[in-house]
Amino acid sequence: MSADLVIKGGTLVDGTGEPRRRAEVAITDGRITEIGVNLDGRNVIDASGQIVAPGFIDIHTHYDAQVFWDPGLSPSCYHGVTTVVAGNCGFSIAPTRPEHHDLIARTLENVEDMDVAALAAGIPWDFATFPEYLASVERRGTGLNFAAYIGHTALRLFVLGDAAYERASTPEEVTQIQATLREAMLAGAAGFATSFAITHRGVDGKPVPSRFSDRTEFEAILDVMREVGRGVVSIAPGQQCGIADMYELQPKTGVPFTYGALLTSPTGQHRQQVELNHAGWSNGAQVWPQITPRPLVFALTLAAPFTFNMNSNFAELMGKAIPERREAYANASWRAKAMAEWDANPGFTVPRWETFEIAQSPAHPELEGRRVSELAQQRGVTPFDVLLDLALDEPELALRARCILANDDVDEVAALLSEPHCAVGLSDAGAHVSQLCDAPQATDLLGNWVRGRNAISLEMAIRKLSGAQADMLGLPDPIRRVCDFPADTERLTADNPTGVQHVLVNGTPIRAEGQQVNTDLRPGRLVRPAARQLARGAR
Template sequence: MSTPAPTLVIRGGLIADGTGSTLYRADLTITEGRITEIGPDLEVPHTTGELDATGLVVAPGFIDIHTHYDAQVFWDPRLTPSCFHGVTTVVAGNCGFSIAPTRPEHREVIARTLENVEDMDVATLAAGIPWDFADFPGYLDSVERHGVGLNFTAYVGHTALRLYVMGLDAYERPATADEITRMAEVLRTSLRAGAAGFATSYSPTHQGIDGKAIPSRHSERAELEALLAVAGEERRGIVGFTPGPGLTIADLYDLQPGVGIPFTYTALMTARNGNHERLLTLNRDGWARGAQVWPQVSPRPLAFSFGLAEPFTLNSNPVFAELMAGDAAARVAAYADPEFRRRAREVWSAEGAIMVPRWATYRIAESTAHPELVDHALIEIATGRDPLDTLLDLAAEESDPGLLRVRCVLANDDTDALYAILRDERCTLGLSDAGAHVGQLCDAPQATDFLGNWVRDRELMPLGTAVRKLTGVQADLLGLTDRGYLREGHWADVVVFDPATVAPGPIRRVRDFPADGERLTADRPVGIRHVLVNGTPIRLDGTTQDPPTLPGRVLRVPRRPAGA
């Protein structure tokens, strides 16, 4: 039987193979979706296609381990805008917010939860999710049937898992011993179906339906440890955390050695109080003790654009959270109420208060009542008054508080501190949040921002090391054995980019989601020349391609070898 001829050769590029090694010039051939040969000046007489990569870097496709594409994958299988930025594999279900397992009677509850914690539009979710599944294996099968443009996998989410087993009681109380046993069984079945792992959140910023704490925040240690035991026994994927008062970051370093598979958490960001320095030290000490915990870091400031109708992140304050069950009229009335304002300020002034607004970073983004204030800083508008009073006065003057939109920075804008964090070899790139907060931020261009603004412009690290952070490190963390590297026999997930020009490009607001849903997108990156998924080009010469068959695969994460 004759060997198939290569279907594509990429000529003359600088190979960044995902190992962190120095780049070298070589050609690369692809046959039936896999890399078949890498070497200089390869003779390939019968190939059906050739790409010139002279002066460009040829790298493994980027792996984004922190997305929320769980629902969007159904109506936007190309997973825009990640696909434009060299991403070829995504992990959904982060923070414990998967959309499976979900019983039919809880579909609206899941949608409203995603609305409150991840800024997803309920009407868009209702129109876009086919709901031809209930359990997690059925969800992966559904994604596979509908087709996907990038490689796709997802965590089993703790919030969905509790709701599936406990019903609405998941929002109210700890689980019983019997419920914990049933959750463990559902998790085991889901992991064996190929889930990327298990994810949970204890973050006080995560408020679900009617402003209630999300179900995972009601779990006690016995429940968590039972679920972690299943993850450890199955040895599949990773465990993702969003820590909080019920489970601190320090706790992760105590728990991980007993579980065995790697942990990751969101997120290690620069903070005004210098907490990032403590977390870096905690991480280094933890690794020295044998704890494999990977903090996720981002090269971008954590910046939000939000309307006062759904005031994330102000609603991490319980006084604001109380309004989440009401309508626009109730919010307008509350915003004008001096007692409401006093109570909100009281929470933020308490010792240990979290997510206290950085009023100096607030700017007016949109206003119907006061268009003349757009792009002006809130503290300038306040002219010595309390910024909260000024903001809520402006919101109350709108016919709907959602018509007042502000931009603000929460964290991660200390460039010098971020430089040190990004260089740490035990921190991994994450928290793009692609697919979530779509009307508030767009950090899907994380990879192009990292390569352009940090690696090239700030000379953060050698290019080969940077590519490894985006590829090989992530594949190893997930336990993927044939992706993340340019190696013969591996799947041909490949990105070809210009290191001299690569950049994230502009962000714009569009309405292209089901039910006329709007979002921010970044669909015009600079310097991303070619992108291939399983050997099929989805971007050629900077232009998006429309292959006849969606080339992505649902990745069923394999069991790790014992001791790995």
């Protein structure tokens, strides 16, 4: 019988890690029906000279809101990504109550650099519960396959109300949290996501609601995840659950854990995390640190310096008007207090001043591209003073600086990419729109690390972008066999990577001959994880 479509002439890399081979792929009704030779189809894609591979799965996005006004989910759709997972870091937009719509939006503004006005205009808010949210997305349709975690911050706000931003939950509230989580998981949530990270501050600089939970609440949540036996637990680690704790908790819970992030650092701390992961897997713990092929580069303004907000002196200014910030920045005593806090707490939270450069300065365009450390040396002051002084020269503190936080050691990144039990994640697609764009991580991995540096094999890279992600998420076999085939990549840009010739979502082309097509169609599906066979050690 003739298939709807056959992909001919290409080299198949199937996402299992097995060696590439010449093969044709037949698709009917959006499903792969045969892989072989001399296949017949009513339509043919000529993939001669190209790699044919499963669609990529981006496990760390924040498309929870954008899916409503941009169902194509750009820019991920340009890079061979055909399935995304939203709700990361615990910042889903459901469950929610009408009185908390603005609070959810302002939380997302602070932690994920989202625009409150855009959220108000774009989210239909025709849902309250998480099942209703999934139904709303499914009813409207998506350009890519879509999965979503239920987020801890939204979950606590739904149960505790405004008190979620103030305290731990009571036993009665814990029971309600469990019931709401159970309802979401059975309706098809991809898992549970939370943040205990000091980087995440919400409204008025307060820790986000998930950071007010305690270990009792968290372990009660894990009990539900063990009970339902599907999806994953995604954690931004912190006081309530550190990285080492995950290797103790995961075997008792049964479903896999993943955390963000495992990034290279000048201190070499990432090597300790790698050794911990080796030991954990040897002992049966399924914990997947998230890695990325890209350096963690941030662009920040002094009007809203996201990466500085881990410093309590900056956190106190969150939500303040520009005049109040100007007053603080001009105050020598305030500057000294901020620097003293960094000096007292070395590590990830301390800016790497040697990486800072001026990205945009309307008042001093001649300084754009200059290293802040060089300017500091010339002026006989600290790099921190240079940033603040230049910002004060701008009417709205509009100075924009670019800096590297981590993951810029090429050799060490290559080593992390070769780790078998690390998941490619951290694209943050849909968030941080004025600060970073790591949605092209799939084409970065293929173009720069496979082809450019030969750091890992093509087979391993595609396994990490597709099959390994599906295994971790527990995607059902019918979903995993959907035809989503991009080609290899040559040149990396956010919105027009050359080399990604064809992309199919459930058998429907969304990219052909290197150009986006069928932009009005919504061939994506809501992806629900399948139930797992849990290990005997899960309690």
